[in-house]
Amino acid sequence: MREVLTTLEDAAKMVKDDELVTTGGATFHRAPMEMVREIVRQGRRGLNLVDREPAIDFDLLIGGGCVSKIRAGMLAFEVFGLAPNFRQKAEAREIVVKEGACQPIIAGLRAAAMGLPSLPVKGLIGSDIMGVSEVIGGYKQVEDPFTGEKMVAVRAIEPDVAIVHAQKADKYGNVRIEGPFYEDVIKAKAAKKVIVTVEEIIPNEEFRKMPEATTIPHFLVDAVVEAPKGAYPASCFNYYDADYGHIQEYMKWANEGRFEEYLNQYVYRRGER
Amino acid sequence: MNSEGTPKVEIPDILISAMAQEINNYDTVLHGVSSPLPVLAMSVARRTHAPDMAYVSGAGGVDSEVEQIFPSSFDPRLNRRCVAYFGLYEAFDLAQRGELNLMFLGAAQIDRHGNTNLSVIGDPDHPKVQLPGGAATAFLMPITPKVVIWITRHSGRIFVKEVDFVTGQGYNHRTEEQRENELVVISNLGVMDFKNDARVMQLRSVHPGVSREAIQEKTGFELIIPSRVPETPEPTSEVLEIIRQLDPEGVRRAEFK
Numbered sequence: 245m246r247e248v249l250t251t252l253e254d255a256a257k258m259v260k261d262d263e264l265v266t267t268g269g270a271t272f273h274r275a276p277m278e279m280v281r282e283i284v285r286q287g288r289r290g291l292n293l294v295d296r297e298p299a300i301d302f303d304l305l306i307g308g309g310c311v312s313k314i315r316a317g318m319l320a321f322e323v324f325g326l327a328p329n330f331r332q333k334a335e336a337r338e339i340v341v342k343e344g345a346c347q348p349i350i351a352g353l354r355a356a357a358m359g360l361p362s363l364p365v366k367g368l369i370g371s372d373i374m375g376v377s378e379v380i381g382g383y384k385q386v387e388d389p390f391t392g393e394k395m396v397a398v399r400a401i402e403p404d405v406a407i408v409h410a411q412k413a414d415k416y417g418n419v420r421i422e423g424p425f426y427e428d429v430i431k432a433k434a435a436k437k438v439i440v441t442v443e444e445i446i447p448n449e450e451f452r453k454m455p456e457a458t459t460i461p462h463f464l465v466d467a468v469v470e471a472p473k474g475a476y477p478a479s480c481f482n483y484y485d486a487d488y489g490h491i492q493e494y495m496k497w498a499n500e501g502r503f504e505e506y507l508n509q510y511v512y513r514r515g516e517r
Numbered sequence: 518m519n520s521e522g523t524p525k526v527e528i529p530d531i532l533i534s535a536m537a538q539e540i541n542n543y544d545t546v547l548h549g550v551s552s553p554l555p556v557l558a559m560s561v562a563r564r565t566h567a568p569d570m571a572y573v574s575g576a577g578g579v580d581s582e583v584e585q586i587f588p589s590s591f592d593p594r595l596n597r598r599c600v601a602y603f604g605l606y607e608a609f610d611l612a613q614r615g616e617l618n619l620m621f622l623g624a625a626q627i628d629r630h631g632n633t634n635l636s637v638i639g640d641p642d643h644p645k646v647q648l649p650g651g652a653a654t655a656f657l658m659p660i661t662p663k664v665v666i667w668i669t670r671h672s673g674r675i676f677v678k679e680v681d682f683v684t685g686q687g688y689n690h691r692t693e694e695q696r697e698n699e700l701v702v703i704s705n706l707g708v709m710d711f712k713n714d715a716r717v718m719q720l721r722s723v724h725p726g727v728s729r730e731a732i733q734e735k736t737g738f739e740l741i742i743p744s745r746v747p748e749t750p751e752p753t754s755e756v757l758e759i760i761r762q763l764d765p766e767g768v769r770r771a772e773f774k
Contacts (some may be wrong), residue, residue, distance in 0.1 A: 252658070257549070270550075270575075271550060273576075296652075313633075317632055317650055317652045318551075318650035318651065319551070320551060320650075320654035322550065322551045322590065322591075323553060323588045323589075323685035323771040323772065324588060324771075326647075335645075341647060343650045343684075344650075345652070345656045346656065347606070347656040354606070365613070366613045366656070367612075367613075367624065367655060367658070368655050369653075370659060370686035370690030371683055371684060373651070375569075376641070393576060423593050424577025424596065424602050425602070426577070426604065426605070430606070479592065479593060485594065486587075486589060486592065488589075508571055510584075510593040513566060514665065
């Protein structure tokens, strides 16, 4: 095992302009927000984002000017409404949006995790989503060679980088996720580079005592960063709840055309929140 | 509360109660994101007529004992006392096996064949309004034995002649086999289904105080209206109490504004 413990700054430098990036968690839960803020601070450009149901992590990257393309099943702020920067920049055509659907996006990631060029799924046929042109996780109707059943082959989605926020890791990159995993383990297997931020670094001995609690083993992980409150304002199960008040404030500033102020206060002025 | 101490019935209560009625005991039911009404409907069903249903949450938990709902339907607190975690992709695998009985989905537009749009208003490449996306809709809609669509603002802008983009497949975009799957639409005005040979939308019941004419007027296409249309049953006081207990802050009302 090699040590992969590093700093937020150095880990964020592993994400290059124009790369295909996926993030862990779902909507407002275990989103890797501290790493997202660092990527915005470093001024990354042209990122191509893919995920099943992201929310504030993708929206902040969009609002920070880091993104050129999005592929998602759904990008919204739950009952609070539309994702503000996503909507504004999509309608202004400053970003390219290609809708996927949840299961096919996950299937594309699963294909990459399994080392397959594609994976078939059911459903989809008859939806206009089939006609959405895009190579990442693209679709093609196929017939099962044994039964003749019509299905949709989803092209493998192999992100350049997967960024996951978890509860615990050791300095070698063994990771323990508590509560729901979402697709984080699949993403760690599918991506070329895997960055994990955690609430706390714990001794390797703790993993050896309870290996069944290890969700991602070290050889899949390229960088580990200790980032307490690293999902804020999203939740981190067993550590803190989502800050819905902050999320509504974020939306208000973005919708009122004052997003630069938000960035100044919560992103560029590091450490304050 | 009125003088008898019974909570006053509100429109969200009628929807939640009607949605709960679509769940049968022993069903395996899933809810997704942005779904306060489905979370409440599933919790109501489990605490009343469907105690043995398998409650699968998009938040990840199975058979969670929901104590309170939150602005996010994926909030981990919704997994309180769950018996297991079952990932959304595992629930989707279950759907491919035909073993997910019921799913609740939303719609920004719906037409008479049951096609739904959650993707974009206007030209997809030059969106007038960029909608959030259909999430699992295009995958689950044709293959799930029963899909219940909830709509909180019944109007001609939502019930349209033709959707701008087919996110979810109505009956005219399905295979013969998929045409057997059930689709129910529950709005703030009434309950609609497609139980006729042509598989087009027909009125099943009207909510208390709503006339058949009023629903037709707020629908952008001709509804099939049978000669006798019953009223949607009012929620019982037990149901109303469960709703108020689980949602003291009124998250359920957000979608109606």
